[in-house]
Amino acid sequence: MLIDTNAWLGTWPFRSLRDNTPDALIARMDRSGIDKAVVSYIEAAFHRHPQSANERLARDIEPHGHRLIPLGTLNPLSPHWERDLTSCIDLGLKGIRLFPQYHNYPTHGSEIRSAVQACAECDLPVFIPHRLEDARQHHWMDPGHSLDLAHLADLIAAVPDAAIIVSNARPLARSPLWMRGDLRDLNWYVDLSLAEIHYGLHRNTSAMKDLAYLIEEGGANHLLFGTHLPISYAGPALVKLALLPVDNQTRENITHRTAAKLLNLTQG
Amino acid sequence: MTLDIQSGILRPKIDMHCHVWLMEGWEQSADHLVNSGAMLGITEYWCSSIIQQGILAPIEEVRPHNNTILSAMARHPQRIRGWCFVIPGHFQDAIDEAERCLDAGMIGIKLYNQYRINDPAVHPILELATERRVPILQHAGYPVAEHRASQPLISHGIHFTEASEKYPDAMLIHAHIGGGGDWEHTVREMRDASPNVYIDVSGSNLDDGQVEYAVTELGIGRVLFGTDGTMAGSVGKVLDADLTDDQREHIFFTNAEHILAQQGAAPLHPLDE
Numbered sequence: 001m002l003i004d005t006n007a008w009l010g011t012w013p014f015r016s017l018r019d020n021t022p023d024a025l026i027a028r029m030d031r032s033g034i035d036k037a038v039v040s041y042i043e044a045a046f047h048r049h050p051q052s053a054n055e056r057l058a059r060d061i062e063p064h065g066h067r068l069i070p071l072g073t074l075n076p077l078s079p080h081w082e083r084d085l086t087s088c089i090d091l092g093l094k095g096i097r098l099f100p101q102y103h104n105y106p107t108h109g110s111e112i113r114s115a116v117q118a119c120a121e122c123d124l125p126v127f128i129p130h131r132l133e134d135a136r137q138h139h140w141m142d143p144g145h146s147l148d149l150a151h152l153a154d155l156i157a158a159v160p161d162a163a164i165i166v167s168n169a170r171p172l173a174r175s176p177l178w179m180r181g182d183l184r185d186l187n188w189y190v191d192l193s194l195a196e197i198h199y200g201l202h203r204n205t206s207a208m209k210d211l212a213y214l215i216e217e218g219g220a221n222h223l224l225f226g227t228h229l230p231i232s233y234a235g236p237a238l239v240k241l242a243l244l245p246v247d248n249q250t251r252e253n254i255t256h257r258t259a260a261k262l263l264n265l266t267q268g
Numbered sequence: 269m270t271l272d273i274q275s276g277i278l279r280p281k282i283d284m285h286c287h288v289w290l291m292e293g294w295e296q297s298a299d300h301l302v303n304s305g306a307m308l309g310i311t312e313y314w315c316s317s318i319i320q321q322g323i324l325a326p327i328e329e330v331r332p333h334n335n336t337i338l339s340a341m342a343r344h345p346q347r348i349r350g351w352c353f354v355i356p357g358h359f360q361d362a363i364d365e366a367e368r369c370l371d372a373g374m375i376g377i378k379l380y381n382q383y384r385i386n387d388p389a390v391h392p393i394l395e396l397a398t399e400r401r402v403p404i405l406q407h408a409g410y411p412v413a414e415h416r417a418s419q420p421l422i423s424h425g426i427h428f429t430e431a432s433e434k435y436p437d438a439m440l441i442h443a444h445i446g447g448g449g450d451w452e453h454t455v456r457e458m459r460d461a462s463p464n465v466y467i468d469v470s471g472s473n474l475d476d477g478q479v480e481y482a483v484t485e486l487g488i489g490r491v492l493f494g495t496d497g498t499m500a501g502s503v504g505k506v507l508d509a510d511l512t513d514d515q516r517e518h519i520f521f522t523n524a525e526h527i528l529a530q531q532g533a534a535p536l537h538p539l540d541e
Contacts (some may be wrong), residue, residue: 134448193474
């Protein structure tokens with residue numbers, strides 16, 4: 001079983017994507033050996049009030065419920081976002097994505113803390129992409145900078161009951177997420193989409209690896225499989241999965257067990 | 269058809285864009301490069317040590333970088349090959365340094381962002397590379413303005429096209445399509461470049477469709493496999509690209525083999541080894 005915790009449907013405004021419809025994404029998942037994938041509509045990150053995109057998502061993937069796992073998108077600046085959260089639960093959405101850099105609120109402020117706390121109280125995991133696209137190529141209309149991992153670390157510490165998945169981050173082993181000892185037992189996760197394992201570009205011998213350090217130092221329980229399909233290739237995450245220096249039980253946690261638990265998935 | 273990642277990992281690859289840095293512990297770093305790449309089927313590594321941030325360092329500071337690479341080549345003679353880093357503005361000293369390194373066994377010249385590839389100051393280097401039939405690997409990309417501020421003289425596609433108009437026989441390699449920046453822009457700019465202009469797939473940007481875009485725009489013979497620190501990512505993007513097995517072989521191996529053949533060299537480990 002392989003669950004992709006970092007996939008998308010819909011339109012990226014600044015570049016044409018392929019495999020961004022439910023049927024096409026499932027075909028791509030088949031080619032990649034991926035059984036299930038969490039998805040939300042990319043464009044919800046650009047909507048001031050994303051609830052209609054959440055409703056459309058629930059409708060569109062209803063026939064594909066055995067393969068695609070829907071995530072809602074919340075904007076805590078939208079009036080009555082708490083009702084949107086309740087509606088997401090009623091729609092059967094399994095988690096929430098937040099986009100501070102697109103909905104324009106600080107990563108360590110009161111708005112995001114309130115939203116994350118509300119999700120935690122509903123037992124919904126929160127997905128916060130470190131970035132959607134490489135900021136070095138961003139379109140002039142795209143505010144999409146990468147988030148500050150130190151701020152995300154503060155958020156994790158501020159809402160310790162929450163499950164927070166920070167996707168698309170790199171490098172990780174020497175980032176505040178792992179270096180802050182007070183976070184090590186909390187429920188934060190990162191994925192395999194961008195971070196390397198055994199080799200990283202380095203100018204000193206203490207930084208020759210990335211995820212391999214995290215694993216050696218006991219952090220494998222913070223890892224999830226995620227690709228960033230169809231914005232990124234799936235191949236990099238699949239190659240890293242093949243090279244992970246972990247035992248079989250840990251590998252199964254990374255491929256699907258941890259994700260299934262976070263998403264409250266039943267068998268099948 | 270499902271991707272066969274395991275078989276793809278095992279197939280031989282020439283990594284034509286990587287580094288061993290002038291630093292304390294370079295030996296450990298070189299060993300780590302070779303050991304890490306072995307897990308991914310990489311059979312040889314074309315390495316450089318460079319001066320970054322556009323710094324116009326004196327030639328006396330350049331030579332130790334290349335000496336580190338020569339030492340790495342001696343440490344791993346069956347795995348590591350060298351790019352000779354020069355700063356073209358050193359003129360005769362740069363030519364002499366390139367000649368020294370090529371005579372010592374390096375297989376090409378590495379340029380960073382001190383000068384654009386089409387700058388007249390680079391012409392003598394282009395002439396030398398043409399004469400010796402060695403490639404030039406040029407740091408390149410089309411980052412947005414705020415990311416270009418730290419490297420105002422970074423080259424992008426149009427500069428390669430212009431350089432290749434004057435030196436059509438020079439083998440020019442645009443570094444890292446995934447190195448950060450608008451990769452569609454820089455590739456499109458090279459549509460009309462000489463057939464001797466290449467691009468490598470390295471870099472941390474793993475945008476879907478990137479490799480196929482380069483193949484479509486430039487042709488399969490002009491796309492090279494490199495990693496520049498993104499080892500698994502670079503392997504993964506080529507394995508996942510919508511290409512035939514034969515096309516993947518071109519990228520992973522035979523295009524680099526073709527470049528080596530121009531100077532009478534061959535891969536350290538042939539494909540059928």
